[in-house]
Amino acid sequence: MEGALAVKSVMMVVIVALCGAVPTISPSQEELSKAQDYLSQFYSDLGVSSPSSTSRSALDPFEDTLGKMQEFFGLEVTGKLDTNTLEVMSRPRCGFTDVLRYGHFDGRPKWDKSVVTYRVTDYTPDLSQSVVDATLAKALKLYSDVIPLDFKQIDSDTADIMIKFKAKEHGDFAPFDGEDGVLAHAFSPGEGIGGDTHFDEDENWTLTSTGANLFLVAAHEFGHAMGLAHSQVQTALMYPTYVYVNTEGYTLPDDDRQGVQAIYGVRGTSALPGPRPAPTSEPSPDACSPGLVFDAVTFIGRNLYFFKDRHYWKRSSRWDRIVTGTIQSVWPGINKVDAAYEKGNTVVLFEGDHYWKVRGKTVLPGYPKPLTDFGFSRSVTKVDAAVHVPFKSKTLLFVGSRYWRYNEERGRMYIGYPKSINRGFPGIGYRVDAAFENRGYLYFSYGSQQKVYSSRGRERVLGILSNNRWMNCD
The missing domain is CATH 1.10.101 (Muramoyl-pentapeptide Carboxypeptidase; domain 1)
Structure with missing residues (x-):
């Protein structure tokens, strides 16, 4: 080579x-x-x-x-x-030399920038493109959670990290060897081919314990793309040989975290050399606070999701259990949800001047897209609330003191909108933070309270609830 x-x-x-x-x-x-x-x-x-x-x-x-x-x-x-x-x-294994504990490449190469771009030029047919994108974003998030680097996917031009799935000879003088041998390889940070990551297309790429688990392999390879060599610690992600572990709630093991923080520093602090203590995670908002304000609310399947800052609460269909988590742990690449609604098996999530369409935990191909693609003018930079009303086949979108009605079949706004919220829905006020439909009723939340609204027959406010009434608070 x-x-x-x-x-x-x-x-x-x-x-x-x-x-x-x-x-x-x-x-x-x-x-x-x-x-x-x-x-x-x-x-x-x-x-x-x-x-x-x-x-x-x-x-x-x-x-x-x-x-x-x-x-x-x-x-x-x-x-x-x-x-x-x-x-x-006898075990097929990594082609790089072994080192003790966490290790770094000679000269300790690193990315001297705060945002590292990546691009997938060739996908595997084993998984959908949206699943591959979501999985790679989730693997990179292991690192952005603990070091002051952010990662941005682009779909054109040359990225810092170019990614492809190819079999045998693929242009870097290091051909792959077929199924069950070398799974992938990557290059340390640098110009040109530096950071590039290649996956052997002859492998069976999965998200399970069978075949080659893309999340685990990608997370390991991205460690090399960050500047990490191999570790002697058997529980480390950077251990030379591949072993499947449960990926549910997976976080960067201590040895790998210390190694990458020795290069870049700790997220939220200056990037000084040397190991650092683990960063403290952002605390979840207080679900039982009397002043609880929702950013967005929507059903996803049979569960009701409440979004606040970078977190969510999920209330099960049995109404007896609430689970909390970070938005990025479910949908990598989405930091905050300003508005959301479900139609059929697709959920639309708005953040700033972009929106995503997702199914379950999978972001659909081609997203995010700008709000202008949804039919808003360039003056709209954020959607406050959204709700789909299935029994009226209409989608409502709230921005400031106005609301729009969206035609899902034609993919455009209805003529005659926007209209005043106060005039369209008498009694709910002039602003809406979050909205959702449940069992034929609409719930419009503003501040720490929400109005229960009847939209069948005579449209009117039926009652007022505190937001935290949904949180099983005593």
């Missing part, structure tokens, strides 16, 4: 899958030869001599290097090619 790659002064790393091994007590000449190749590839900086030589001076470097390998993997350090050592060597 000389020439073009060497000029760019970046180092390629790969992650691979585990496979079985056939233990043996007395290693054959073939096994000794494979061991030499293994040590030459992954411990070449230490120097390896042929194990077949009868010279004691020739055996010492081999035994010493073998001992380093045994030490790294937590094996008994014997310097001899025993059964356990052969088993570890």
